[in-house]
Amino acid sequence: MPAMDRTGTSPMRILGIDPGLNTTGYAVVDLCGGAGRIVEAGTIRPPRQADLGARMEAIHVELSALLGEHKPSHVAVEQLYSHASYPRTAILMAYARGAVLLACRQAGVGVVSLPPNMVKKALTGNGHAAKRQMQLAIQSVFGLEAPPSPPDVADAIAIALCAGKRLSAGVLLGSADRDRRPMRRAARAGATA
Amino acid sequence: MPAMDRTGTSPMRILGIDPGLNTTGYAVVDLCGGAGRIVEAGTIRPPRQADLGARMEAIHVELSALLGEHKPSHVAVEQLYSHASYPRTAILMAYARGAVLLACRQAGVGVVSLPPNMVKKALTGNGHAAKRQMQLAIQSVFGLEAPPSPPDVADAIAIALCAGKRLSAGVLLGSADRDRRPMRRAARAGATA
Numbered sequence: 001m002p003a004m005d006r007t008g009t010s011p012m013r014i015l016g017i018d019p020g021l022n023t024t025g026y027a028v029v030d031l032c033g034g035a036g037r038i039v040e041a042g043t044i045r046p047p048r049q050a051d052l053g054a055r056m057e058a059i060h061v062e063l064s065a066l067l068g069e070h071k072p073s074h075v076a077v078e079q080l081y082s083h084a085s086y087p088r089t090a091i092l093m094a095y096a097r098g099a100v101l102l103a104c105r106q107a108g109v110g111v112v113s114l115p116p117n118m119v120k121k122a123l124t125g126n127g128h129a130a131k132r133q134m135q136l137a138i139q140s141v142f143g144l145e146a147p148p149s150p151p152d153v154a155d156a157i158a159i160a161l162c163a164g165k166r167l168s169a170g171v172l173l174g175s176a177d178r179d180r181r182p183m184r185r186a187a188r189a190g191a192t193a
Numbered sequence: 194m195p196a197m198d199r200t201g202t203s204p205m206r207i208l209g210i211d212p213g214l215n216t217t218g219y220a221v222v223d224l225c226g227g228a229g230r231i232v233e234a235g236t237i238r239p240p241r242q243a244d245l246g247a248r249m250e251a252i253h254v255e256l257s258a259l260l261g262e263h264k265p266s267h268v269a270v271e272q273l274y275s276h277a278s279y280p281r282t283a284i285l286m287a288y289a290r291g292a293v294l295l296a297c298r299q300a301g302v303g304v305v306s307l308p309p310n311m312v313k314k315a316l317t318g319n320g321h322a323a324k325r326q327m328q329l330a331i332q333s334v335f336g337l338e339a340p341p342s343p344p345d346v347a348d349a350i351a352i353a354l355c356a357g358k359r360l361s362a363g364v365l366l367g368s369a370d371r372d373r374r375p376m377r378r379a380a381r382a383g384a385t386a
Binding site for chain 2: 051052053054056057060080087090091094095097098099101102104105106111
């Protein structure tokens with residue numbers, strides 16, 4: 001595994017989130033002196049028949065519990081662009097992502113947002129990697145017996161790892177989640193990711 | 194003013210919300226035996242420079258306070274369709290709307306969602322009424338000295354009134370906010386609203 005903390009050996013704990021109203025993947029990843037360790041990873045699955053408020057509440061409650069239990073230094077979550085091809089999907093993801101952002105804000109934990117294609121490229125060399133490719137990449141990087149499943153978990157581990165590397169390298173500084181000026185180019189790239 | 198409570202004189206208190214990350218309009222409206230009264234109306238204005246989480250938190254905090262203070266029987270909020278022409282606007286509105294839905298869920302208050310063009314049509318006879326037209330309609334209906342301003346306040350009063358009328362008439366029954374199957378036709382109509 002490549003070095004993940006160029007500056008020293010102080011541990012960094014990142015909670016990666018792949019938000020979704022049906023399935024939200026999460027992963028608590030410790031990074032220390034070049035070594036990465038998955039502390040816990042899994043999914044939050046709000047009741048499918050519940051209304052939007054109830055599903056947001058389920059994500060909010062579970063995430064708040066994870067923040068309290070694991071006390072990550074940062075939460076890492078995918079940036080959300082306005083996918084012209086899938087506007088409805090993007091809107092539903094915004095509700096899930098909003099529950100995450102609100103829980104982080106209320107817990108006082110900084111949020112790092114990364115473009116999904118950056119995370120895919122960092123793990124596989126391909127910014128448009130398929131879900132299966134991401135699962136296999138995470139299996140390989142962490143030496144797991146099987147690929148993390150469902151893919152939401154692999155994506156959560158990937159974004160935690162990617163954010164941790166960038167924070168260690170000083171590329172990301174604290175919360176940078178404004179979602180106010182998405183780059184046109186990135187938006188287009190994201191639409192196929 | 195037309196009758197707003199066909200079934201009797203028991204008062205009904207509705208909190209209408211026009212959600213937005215920059216400006217969220219709200220209005221507490223009492224409906225009783227055909228008469229409507231604006232108890233309180235105004236705006237929630239999250240700090241413009243704040244990140245998404247902080248702006249959602251501002252809406253969540255203020256709305257939770259309004260729910261606690263006024264104890265409405267229902268909250269009424271516009272349905273959000275995937276506006277193909279304005280996907281970014283729709284996504285930002287989803288964050289604001291999500292903060293509203295979550296606060297209502299946590300307070301145990303049912304949410305009623307109405308299509309924006311239904312509200313406009315009920316007030317002005319035109320499902321595509323301009324903001325100014327809505328302000329003047331609300332001024333007329335409630336006999337106000339001046340049109341409610343900004344337009345977000347007029348829209349919040351309008352949706353509270355419209356939801357109250359429909360609840361009184363037994364058209365709406367409790368929470369119906371799933372946002373899962375938007376009608377194609379309504380989505381297109383909403384895109385120009």
